[in-house]
Amino acid sequence: xxxxxDRTPLTRDFFDRPxxxxxxxxxxxxxxRTTPAGPVELRLxxxxxxxxxxxxxxxxxxxxxxxxGVMFGPPGHVYVYFTYGMWHCMNLVCGPVGRAGGVLLRAGxxxxxxxxxRRRRLSARNDRELAxxxxxxxxxxxxxxxxxxxxxxGPAGSPVxxxxxxxxxxxxxxxxxxxxxxxxxxxxxxxFWIANDPTVSPYRPHAPRRRST
DNA sequence: CAGTCGATTCACT
DNA sequence: GTGAATCGACTGA
Numbered sequence: 001x002x003x004x005x006d007r008t009p010l011t012r013d014f015f016d017r018p019x020x021x022x023x024x025x026x027x028x029x030x031x032x033r034t035t036p037a038g039p040v041e042l043r044l045x046x047x048x049x050x051x052x053x054x055x056x057x058x059x060x061x062x063x064x065x066x067x068x069g070v071m072f073g074p075p076g077h078v079y080v081y082f083t084y085g086m087w088h089c090m091n092l093v094c095g096p097v098g099r100a101g102g103v104l105l106r107a108g109x110x111x112x113x114x115x116x117x118r119r120r121r122l123s124a125r126n127d128r129e130l131a132x133x134x135x136x137x138x139x140x141x142x143x144x145x146x147x148x149x150x151x152x153x154g155p156a157g158s159p160v161x162x163x164x165x166x167x168x169x170x171x172x173x174x175x176x177x178x179x180x181x182x183x184x185x186x187x188x189x190x191x192f193w194i195a196n197d198p199t200v201s202p203y204r205p206h207a208p209r210r211r212s213t
Numbered sequence: 214c215a216g217t218c219g220a221t222t223c224a225c226t
Numbered sequence: 227g228t229g230a231a232t233c234g235a236c237t238g239a
Binding site for chain 2: 227238
Binding site for chain 1: 217218219220221222223224
């Protein structure tokens with residue numbers, strides 16, 4: 001007999017902590033994305049921490065810009081960025097105003113609303129691939145820049161909410177270098193995932209783009 | 214204002 | 227394993 005996951009929303013206080021504390025604590029939590037077409041629910045299995053101005057790997061490293069402004073705001077909000085000309089990635093803002101911490105949501109297991117996710121993720125060969133990777137996760141959840149700045153601590157039925165779920169015991173948390181992060185930002189073991197979970201994305205070191213001409 | 218490249222994914226070989 | 231796709235943000239002149 002397995003206890004049902006706790007569906008209590010996480011409070012803003014949960015996110016108002018150092019990002020390195022919040023990130024592993026998000027594993028096993030439930031992300032609920034309510035789209036116009038209906039809700040999709042995900043159990044978070046892989047995340048990465050980005051620690052604002054201290055962190056060369058973070059978008060906030062060189063200060064506040066139009067793109068990353070939300071990360072400098074209050075915790076518990078959604079930061080969405082657009083990259084490689086075609087993908088979106090989703091973060092949850094952590095730490096106090098001005099600290100610019102963020103947790104990149106890298107992978108999860110779709111636990112409800114899989115039909116909608118499958119429609120948006122036609123290249124997925126099975127359900128484990130629906131949200132295996134940050135841009136895949138955002139696609140499965142129908143997340144784009146229009147959600148940037150959304151409060152994830154709002155009432156049920158809000159565009160994005162995070163529920164308590166079933167936190168992972170420390171025993172089952174693994175950590176390692178962040179995926180695809182260039183330069184000095186790649187040295188920190190700030191990627192966290194659930195041991196042996198089949199929805200976790202493969203590790204890939206940063207690969208500089210080859211020169212065209 | 215032009216050049217560079219990205220917290221990636223997909224199709225192919 | 228390799229290369230293409232695709233565009234906006236950021237950089238430095």
